[in-house]
Amino acid sequence: MPLAAPITNIEELKSHPALGRLMAWNASVVQAAKFDREELTIWVEKDAIREACALLRDSADCPFNYLADLTCVDWYPSEPRFEVVYHLLSIPHKERVRLKVRLDGSSPAIESVTSVWPSANFFEREVFDLFGVRFTGHPNLKRIMMPDDWEGHPLRKDYPVEGYR
């Protein structure tokens, strides 16, 4: 099965329930979209992420009610450096969508989605711990994997694999 070329035209992808819903709500929050390897990715404006998640969760025709995963990718040294990645699943419709938010490298911060899905709690703590992305409005933003007095954020690309000696 040869790889199909990715589709990046938003108009062509509007039939997907998540993108259609977001575009109908406020087209300016959608920065870009890509359909590649059977998966839809939507880049969302940073300030609108919590509202966008709440909107998709409560959407009547296809509610994305389950936060499957939340993680981050570090694109060091290019800017915007971080991409926070949300994988949503619609349990009734078995649809998936990936939301992405781009963040600058200097003091990256984004609104927490714990008020939308309480399950985001651990995931956001993990991203905070390993990438140093702050989540505003998070109830308990502390290190989760590394010791509390650890210096640095291990999954950043400028952190050596062997650690600092």
Add this chain to the structure above:
Amino acid sequence: MAQFPPTVAEPGQDGTLVLNMGPQHPSTHGVLRLVVEIEGETIVRLRPEIGYLHTGIEKTCEAKFYQQVVPLTDRIDYLCPMTNNLAYCLAVERLLGLEIPPKAQWMRVLMNELTRINSHLVWLGSSAMDLGAMTVFLYCFREREDVLRFYEMVSGQRMMSSYFRIGGLALEPPLGFFEKVKKFADRFPENVDEYEGLLTGNPIFTRRTKGIACLSAEDAIALGAGGPTLRASGVDIDLRRDAPYTGYENFKFKVPLRTEGDVFARYICRVEELRESIGMVQQALAGMPEGPIKADAPKIVLPDREKMKTQMEALIYHFKIITEGFGVPAGEVYQAVESPRGEMGYYVVSDGTAKPYRVHMRGPSFANLQSLAKMCEGQLIADVVAAIGSIDVILGDVDR
């Protein structure tokens, strides 16, 4: 949607007693520490503290070639190594656009269901022992030993098998393997009856599990629970049926569902899954196709030993793959599979080079652990043991 308190209180602030359960505690199934605040014997708050087993596997992956990541995935959820292998291999195969031959797919289903049986048996034995049923533990480990022998037959390893590789399987199953699995599959339903005979109607077991650590469907979704924990609360989702991968669409099985959401419901779901899994093993044995076990992609799949000794190209490809790896087209894939504990997702990002740019594992235990506080608050402290057992937490999967 369910409402949860917005802030986490500092321990002991309202005159409660703070009790540490773990990290060294026989009932925590690994190095899990629970900070429990109790008033008398009632739990006011419970907070899991994790990270004791953090080994930085995600960071290590970024420094390895794609094929070198496979053995690392075994060590995440060490009770279902093949499910981890499968999720990772499927993700990379989708990035590459690689087609897998039917025999490899059926073998993957067969081994995966044996893995589920292995994992559920360890869960059943250990969680029943936590509640005082010693015999079940011995019976379960007796059958688990058979499954581990099958692992050893196909891969040479009992636990960290690394049997699935990118593009297919590591080795052809040995002679006599299918007959032995068949013999096991024919006998196994009786073993399940045996376990059920010791537990399902047992008054001690039922009183310690029925109505204990309840989780509503709404809370289970909001807290990100998965697998039997979610299905015991009445949420009908199973990725093998709803988003079939590696040929699961060819198999017939039921998805056990309960609505009570208590420890007993989770127990019933898992025991039913044991029966369904053995049914799938039988189907896989009956319909096992003939043919190659590796994809026809010499630049990605290692050649056979025999070919290496006789063909120049095979030797060159082998040398290239081992020393330089293989490039994977840039892109990203989130591959979710149904592990014995719920949705196991591998998010692999490629930048076009021979090493993954980012590998993230969505551990089902990590997500399930968040529902523990909701289950336990307001319950008795003795029931925490039953609750931990019922979510089947594997700390390797939590901390990675």
